[in-house]
Structure formats: C-alpha cells, structure tokens
Amino acid sequence: MAARQAELVAALVAGGPVPPGFAPAPLAAARAALLRKRAGDVARQWPLLAAGLGADWPGIFAGWAARRPTAGSLRDGWDLARELRERGALPPLGAEELAVREATERYDGRRAPRRRRWPAWGRAGGAVAVQFAGRVRLLRPARR
Template sequence: MSSDLPDLATRQAELIRALVAGGPPPSGFAPDDLTATATALLRKRAGLVAKRYPLLAQQCGPDFPDKFTAWARGRPSTSVADDATAFAAAHGLAPRTGRRWFRR
C-alpha cells in the first residue's frame, strides 16, 4: 500500500498545478471541469484582494475581477499582499497620494 503513496502525491501535485499554476490537466480529469474550477479559484483570489485592498480594486474599476483573473491565470499565489502588489505593478497602479489600498 505504501507504494501507492508516491503515485498519489504525484497526481495530487499535477492536479494542484493544473488548478492554480496553469499546468496541463492530469489524466482522468475533464479539462472543462478543471478550467471551471481554476476560474472559480482565481475569482476567489480576486475577491480576497478586493476585500483586503478595496481602494486598489476601486482604482482598477468595475472590471477588477476580470482584469485580476486574466492577470493571475498561471501565476500561483504566495499571499494576498503579494498578489495585490504584483497586480498593481503590472497594471501601473499606485496608491493615491497619502492613501493606502487597505482599510484600517
């Protein structure tokens, strides 16, 4: 039974890569289902950034979730703060003078 563990760990890693890092779908998984799940996870990330940094989301406009999702696809998250900083830098956004993106 222990010989199954490396195979299971490998398959789990492949699944995680497909869901959060733009990896190819592992065998046995429907690509459309993985795409839908990966998109839902990206939207969740966008929501977390918007909740923690509402001024960043506001500065980006009403299509923030779509912009963030497109930017984040294939970029694994390390933290909400890192996501916000890298997204803002990639889009040339900066906090307004004297203001921060997060609320107190």
C-alpha cells in the same frame, strides 16, 4: 499519488495542463471559481486598487493570476499593482494605495512584507506618501 496531486494543484492554481484522467470542463470551472475567490481575497487587502479598476477588476486580476500560484492576497495585490504601474495602467486610487503601502512596509517581491521602522516614502503614479513615527500621510494624490 503525490505527483498526481501536484499536477492537479498546478492545473487548478498555476495554469498547468489538465492531468490525465480529469475532465477538462469541470476542471476549468473549478479553476475559474478559485480565481474568483482569489480575486475577492485580494480585493479585501487592496480595496482601492480593486475599486479603481471597477468592473474590469475580475478580468484584469484573472488574466494576471491565471499562470501564477498565489503568494497570499497581500503579496498578490502588491505584485499586480507594481506590474500595472510598470505598464502605465495603474488607476489613481491604486497608485495612492500602493504609495501608502510602500511607505509603511518593505517588500522585495520574494519575501513577506515587513513593517518599516524608519521614516520612509512611497511613490506610484504621481502619488507620494510618507511615513514618519508610524504615521502615514499622502502628500500628493495621484493624477486623475
């Protein structure tokens, strides 16, 4: 029973194959609904990234997330923003949001983000943010 449940969860949230005994169409509909819900959760954590991508947000997020199990909406948005930055596809609003996040928190891609205590800076897509004494300031906005 546990193995069948694991197969179903993998099919729903990690792009796994359809387990035997399940109809593909309803499973695909459930997968799409879960991706939309997940995109909404990430957009609440990363509103500028979602706004910067505009109408393309749902499709870009679904394409990125389809084969990745969630690590939580904060980390999913962070990982997506970093990947978009690497591809040169990060919009200016997303770059500014990423720079601010990286100035205020430390995230290595594996463990949960942790608050920075020392002065720090973040940089993404031309945007530069600094954090000092718990205050964050965007020194240079991203190129538009």
